[in-house]
Amino acid sequence: MSDKVDKFKKEREELNKLVLKRNNLNIKRFFGIDSAVYRDGALDSKTKEMIGLAASLVLRCDDCIAYHVIQLKNTELDDNQFDEIMSIGLVVGGSITIPHVRRAVKLWNDLKNSN
Amino acid sequence: MSDKVDKFKKEREELNKLVLKRNNLNIKRFFGIDSAVYRDGALDSKTKEMIGLAASLVLRCDDCIAYHVIQLKNTELDDNQFDEIMSIGLVVGGSITIPHVRRAVKLWNDLKNSN
Amino acid sequence: MSDKVDKFKKEREELNKLVLKRNNLNIKRFFGIDSAVYRDGALDSKTKEMIGLAASLVLRCDDCIAYHVIQLKNTELDDNQFDEIMSIGLVVGGSITIPHVRRAVKLWNDLKNSN
Amino acid sequence: MSDKVDKFKKEREELNKLVLKRNNLNIKRFFGIDSAVYRDGALDSKTKEMIGLAASLVLRCDDCIAYHVIQLKNTELDDNQFDEIMSIGLVVGGSITIPHVRRAVKLWNDLKNSN
Amino acid sequence: MSDKVDKFKKEREELNKLVLKRNNLNIKRFFGIDSAVYRDGALDSKTKEMIGLAASLVLRCDDCIAYHVIQLKNTELDDNQFDEIMSIGLVVGGSITIPHVRRAVKLWNDLKNSN
Amino acid sequence: MSDKVDKFKKEREELNKLVLKRNNLNIKRFFGIDSAVYRDGALDSKTKEMIGLAASLVLRCDDCIAYHVIQLKNTELDDNQFDEIMSIGLVVGGSITIPHVRRAVKLWNDLKNSN
Numbered sequence: 001m002s003d004k005v006d007k008f009k010k011e012r013e014e015l016n017k018l019v020l021k022r023n024n025l026n027i028k029r030f031f032g033i034d035s036a037v038y039r040d041g042a043l044d045s046k047t048k049e050m051i052g053l054a055a056s057l058v059l060r061c062d063d064c065i066a067y068h069v070i071q072l073k074n075t076e077l078d079d080n081q082f083d084e085i086m087s088i089g090l091v092v093g094g095s096i097t098i099p100h101v102r103r104a105v106k107l108w109n110d111l112k113n114s115n
Numbered sequence: 116m117s118d119k120v121d122k123f124k125k126e127r128e129e130l131n132k133l134v135l136k137r138n139n140l141n142i143k144r145f146f147g148i149d150s151a152v153y154r155d156g157a158l159d160s161k162t163k164e165m166i167g168l169a170a171s172l173v174l175r176c177d178d179c180i181a182y183h184v185i186q187l188k189n190t191e192l193d194d195n196q197f198d199e200i201m202s203i204g205l206v207v208g209g210s211i212t213i214p215h216v217r218r219a220v221k222l223w224n225d226l227k228n229s230n
Numbered sequence: 231m232s233d234k235v236d237k238f239k240k241e242r243e244e245l246n247k248l249v250l251k252r253n254n255l256n257i258k259r260f261f262g263i264d265s266a267v268y269r270d271g272a273l274d275s276k277t278k279e280m281i282g283l284a285a286s287l288v289l290r291c292d293d294c295i296a297y298h299v300i301q302l303k304n305t306e307l308d309d310n311q312f313d314e315i316m317s318i319g320l321v322v323g324g325s326i327t328i329p330h331v332r333r334a335v336k337l338w339n340d341l342k343n344s345n
Numbered sequence: 346m347s348d349k350v351d352k353f354k355k356e357r358e359e360l361n362k363l364v365l366k367r368n369n370l371n372i373k374r375f376f377g378i379d380s381a382v383y384r385d386g387a388l389d390s391k392t393k394e395m396i397g398l399a400a401s402l403v404l405r406c407d408d409c410i411a412y413h414v415i416q417l418k419n420t421e422l423d424d425n426q427f428d429e430i431m432s433i434g435l436v437v438g439g440s441i442t443i444p445h446v447r448r449a450v451k452l453w454n455d456l457k458n459s460n
Numbered sequence: 461m462s463d464k465v466d467k468f469k470k471e472r473e474e475l476n477k478l479v480l481k482r483n484n485l486n487i488k489r490f491f492g493i494d495s496a497v498y499r500d501g502a503l504d505s506k507t508k509e510m511i512g513l514a515a516s517l518v519l520r521c522d523d524c525i526a527y528h529v530i531q532l533k534n535t536e537l538d539d540n541q542f543d544e545i546m547s548i549g550l551v552v553g554g555s556i557t558i559p560h561v562r563r564a565v566k567l568w569n570d571l572k573n574s575n
Numbered sequence: 576m577s578d579k580v581d582k583f584k585k586e587r588e589e590l591n592k593l594v595l596k597r598n599n600l601n602i603k604r605f606f607g608i609d610s611a612v613y614r615d616g617a618l619d620s621k622t623k624e625m626i627g628l629a630a631s632l633v634l635r636c637d638d639c640i641a642y643h644v645i646q647l648k649n650t651e652l653d654d655n656q657f658d659e660i661m662s663i664g665l666v667v668g669g670s671i672t673i674p675h676v677r678r679a680v681k682l683w684n685d686l687k688n689s690n
Contacts, residue, residue: 015678015680016677018680019680023655023658025496027658037436037486042428043430047392048433052437054396055399055433055671059404061635061671061674083137083139083142084382084387084393087141087142088396090145092326093404094320095179095322095324096174096322097324101134145378149321152314157313157314158315170319174288174289193272196273198597200273203278203285204285205554205601206555207556208285209518209554209556210552210605210609211631211636212554213638217587217590218590245562245563245565249562253539253543254540256612257546293558294558309367314369329406331372335367425484429484431487436490436669436670437669439669439670440524441521441524441667441668447475447476450475502655503659507625510618511625511626515664518630518633519667538617544617544618548627551609552631552634552639553634
């Protein structure tokens with residue numbers, strides 16, 4: 001599994017490089033803000049990643065979900081807290097989010113088992 | 116093809132098990148309602164599956180579409196009825212649904228040919 | 231209430247006229263298909279309107295919901311059937327559809343009481 | 346302003362009553378889960394309301410946003426924390442959320458001034 | 461009509477001020493990029509506003525549509541060009557965009573007549 | 576790469592054939608309009624493809640994005656213009672579009688290198 005996560009991270013990084021090598025200031029500035037909003041501030045980074053995960057879930061973006069799940073694995077988030085984020089996303093976004101909930105739970109489990 | 120459908124069903128089942136093994140009552144309750152709303156009631160199950168298929172199509176969820184197509188294959192839905200559901204989803208949801216219409220039609224054809 | 235529905239219908243009609251008076255063939259052709267897909271065919275018109283209502287609900291379009299509710303009021307759809315369409319839309323689309331479910335139920339009630 | 350919030354709450358309550366008076370168990374069960382997922386659990390209710398607010402913002406549901414803003418006004422959420430939730434929703438959901446950010450900020454300000 | 465547009469512009473400006481008065485750098489930076497991407501560059505501003513209008517239409521954001529329609533009224537965009545943008549949005553986004561097409565056409569007409 | 580594009584084109588064509596072989600007039604008519612709206616008219620085809628690309632990006636449809644990127648490769652669109660379309664889509668649609676921006680940029684690069 002850690003192979004799969006490594007592959008995900010590597011591809012993401014390579015493609016981000018492709019995007020950021022391009023000659024467009026607004027795209028670079030957007031990427032800058034996209035990193036900034038999850039940093040510790042009035043809310044701590046863990047809370048912000050939880051918010052980012054739920055937002056990604058209701059918008060049904062698998063890559064975004066995977067990114068935030070990996071970020072949250074590095075915090076002290078426990079299983080029940082993870083499930084409660086899933087449950088809010090599921091109720092807000094409906095059954096249409098179920099395929100993404102399934103993959104998020106699988107990734108979370110796999111990350112845990114790979115430690 | 117029946118191989119592909121079997122694989123889809125098996126993966127779906129396994130991932131559902133992963134989700135339902137978790138210690139979260141609300142997720143389990145949601146899954147319960149998600150099954151209940153398609154059962155025979157004031158509307159018959161076939162009509163409900165058609166509604167579920169169209170809703171999945173306009174929300175562009177391939178896994179959800181595949182699930183309802185498979186369910187409908189087990190009813191007496193005929194080709195023209197299937198196409199009319201597709202046509203409503205296409206008009207309501209726009210050309211952005213076309214990739215999903217293509218895959219739904221292919222699955223429908225394949226299920227028919229595998230009988 | 232019938233005043234409110236009359237106003238909705240009249241505004242809709244007037245704005246549709248504005249759109250169709252314009253010199254664009256593709257828009258006119260789209261409006262033509264949009265009417266055609268709900269007509270009796272391999273599936274009857276009532277079933278198609280139910281599908282249209284659920285699709286409008288999960289996409290959260292109040293004007294579209296109101297249109298299909300009014301169409302369905304003219305069929306023999308009963309209260310329990312109406313509620314089951316709502317329940318599917320609610321489960322597929324999630325709590326984010328609740329404000330639209332509320333308004334749809336209110337319109338359905340009002341239409342019934344205005345008879 | 347507290348008038349406006351009172352009106353919002355009252356209408357919401359009345360329409361919810363209309364929905365829950367109907368004879369459909371699945372809708373009632375859905376409403377039950379929708380309340381349950383925001384209650385104190387492994388995550389506290391305040392964190393869950395923040396998650397609910399961000400999810401509502403990226404899905405652009407004004408009624409849902411207003412509901413969670415009002416809920417959060419009753420916690421010790423401060424201005425900077427509120428703004429950081431807005432900033433995440435804005436970045437995840439894009440400029441298309443700006444009209445909703447504007448209305449959320451206005452409501453937040455008005456609630457504060459009405460105390 | 462120019463009254464209605466003036467009211468729209470004024471409210472928009474006032475609410476933007478409320479948002480930008482807040483103490484959050486990322487929100488301010490986002491608003492900065494949101495202005496920047498429509499400025500003359502490799503593509504001229506008129507083309508970018510057309511792109512912004514179509515994107516707003518398929519995402520069904522009335523405030524965003526109104527903003528870009530008003531911007532485009534100040535360019536040499538003619539009626540047929542306007543209609544062709546509408547037709548693309550309508551086909552891509554489906555019948556669910558029709559209520560927004562109606563309001564966009566009405567606004568475009570009204571702006572023209574108010575000159 | 577040209578292999579990947581060829582495969583994409585071939586699969587698309589084959590699946591379109593499957594859909595259009597079916598006995599449903601409304602689907603065929605929809606496909607007809609879907610081609611028609613991008614043809615030279617009051618706006619030239621290149622501008623319309625740019626609009627189609629941005630609309631596909633904010634709606635996050637990879638197949639649709641790939642189609643319009645390939646179409647635009649056959650026009651004189653340059654790198655900076657391509658990036659500006661991406662930047663508008665990114666700002667309108669938010670960080671949730673980033674995975675699609677990444678894949679669009681990669682495809683654009685690959686198409687250029689395969690010439």
